[in-house]
Amino acid sequence: MKKNRLGEFQELVLMTVIVLQDDAYGVEIQRDLEERLKKRLSVGAIQTALKRMVEKGFLTSEFGEATQKRGGKRKRIYSATPYAHQVLREMRDLRAQLWDAMPRLGTSQA
Amino acid sequence: MKKNRLGEFQELVLMTVIVLQDDAYGVEIQRDLEERLKKRLSVGAIQTALKRMVEKGFLTSEFGEATQKRGGKRKRIYSATPYAHQVLREMRDLRAQLWDAMPRLGTSQA
DNA sequence: ATACTTTTCATCAACATTGAAAACTTTGCT
DNA sequence: AGCAAAGTTTTCAATGTTGATGAAAAGTAT
Numbered sequence: 001m002k003k004n005r006l007g008e009f010q011e012l013v014l015m016t017v018i019v020l021q022d023d024a025y026g027v028e029i030q031r032d033l034e035e036r037l038k039k040r041l042s043v044g045a046i047q048t049a050l051k052r053m054v055e056k057g058f059l060t061s062e063f064g065e066a067t068q069k070r071g072g073k074r075k076r077i078y079s080a081t082p083y084a085h086q087v088l089r090e091m092r093d094l095r096a097q098l099w100d101a102m103p104r105l106g107t108s109q110a
Numbered sequence: 111m112k113k114n115r116l117g118e119f120q121e122l123v124l125m126t127v128i129v130l131q132d133d134a135y136g137v138e139i140q141r142d143l144e145e146r147l148k149k150r151l152s153v154g155a156i157q158t159a160l161k162r163m164v165e166k167g168f169l170t171s172e173f174g175e176a177t178q179k180r181g182g183k184r185k186r187i188y189s190a191t192p193y194a195h196q197v198l199r200e201m202r203d204l205r206a207q208l209w210d211a212m213p214r215l216g217t218s219q220a
Numbered sequence: 221a222t223a224c225t226t227t228t229c230a231t232c233a234a235c236a237t238t239g240a241a242a243a244c245t246t247t248g249c250t
Numbered sequence: 251a252g253c254a255a256a257g258t259t260t261t262c263a264a265t266g267t268t269g270a271t272g273a274a275a276a277g278t279a280t
Contacts, residue, residue, distance in 0.1 A: 005236050005269080008118040015208040027259055036204065045237050047260070050237075069247045071257030092209070094146065098125040099202070115236075117268050137226055152271050157227065162268075180279045181224030221280105228275070235268065242261070249254085 006058065006087055012037075014058060014088065017078050025064070025075035032043040051105060052109065058084040116197055122147075123159040124168060124198065127188045135174070136160065156196065158186055168194040182196035 006014070016033050017024040030046045053059045071103045121139070126143050127134040163169045165176045174187045 005234075006118070008116070008121070009236060011118070012204075012208070015205070015212065018213070019208060019211045021213065025259080044239070044262085048236075061165065063228070068260080071259080073244045073259045075259070077237065089272080090229050092205070094122075095125070095202070095205075097146065098122070098129060101129040101133060102125065103128070115267070117235085119269060135226080154225080154272070155270050158269075176278060177227080178279080181226080182279070183226045183277045207234070223280080225278080226256080226276085233270080237266080244259080246256080
């Protein structure tokens with residue numbers, strides 16, 4: 001019954017949420033991921049990914065406090081569910097298994 | 111000009127092509143991946159992924175010999191381009207970087 | 221002809237990506 | 251105080267790409 005897919009981009013956003021912990025809100029996630037990818041991302045790309053992952057039970061969200069900075073609007077802070085951690089590990093393990101099964105082109109094997 | 115995205119599923123199919131080497135054709139890829147995922151896949155899912163990856167320069171393909179088995183139709187054998195290998199490594203490294211940056215919930219860190 | 225293996229094709233739902241608009245918050249001016 | 255301006259963040263709508271299904275076609279051996 002459940003739609004469990006976790007897309008390629010969603011996975012990166014999810015991991016970034018975990019990395020940023022209490023600072024995991026839209027714009028900051030965008031900044032962090034842009035730096036890692038060395039590639040410009042649009043606001044909406046992040047936000048749709050976040051929204052869909054909330055719907056599927058990978059993330060929960062709540063509003064944080066507004067900061068004292070000029071323009072410091074309240075942030076919606078995201079955090080990953082235990083289920084999200086589990087799925088991330090499963091995908092990592094699956095890929096690791098495939099890497100192990102791949103012939104090593106640079107080594108002694110043909 | 112080219113659209114270089116490599117989706118989540120495409121990535122798995124691509125890795126399976128590399129694993130299977132000379133046996134990397136549609137139905138066999140399907141069988142191998144079904145076993146790893148422990149999940150039923152449709153023929154078309156594999157074939158569309160393969161076709162699109164050819165268009166984008168991740169794969170090349172050529173027909174192999176027909177086998178002697180009853181119903182042994184000629185197989186279209188796929189192989190990964192150097193570019194595909196490069197992109198796979200980049201994605202692996204990016205995810206590894208994110209795993210390293212993630213707080214370890216099970217260890218001594220808070 | 222019949223049975224079997226594999227690919228091709230058409231189709232629809234979910235994901236990726238964009239940019240503008242809206243919502244909110246502080247600052248500065250009168 | 252009151253109000254406009256400017257800054258930060260989220261929401262929304264719209265479009266192209268990927269994911270997933272199953273039936274049909276193509277080809278090969280019995």
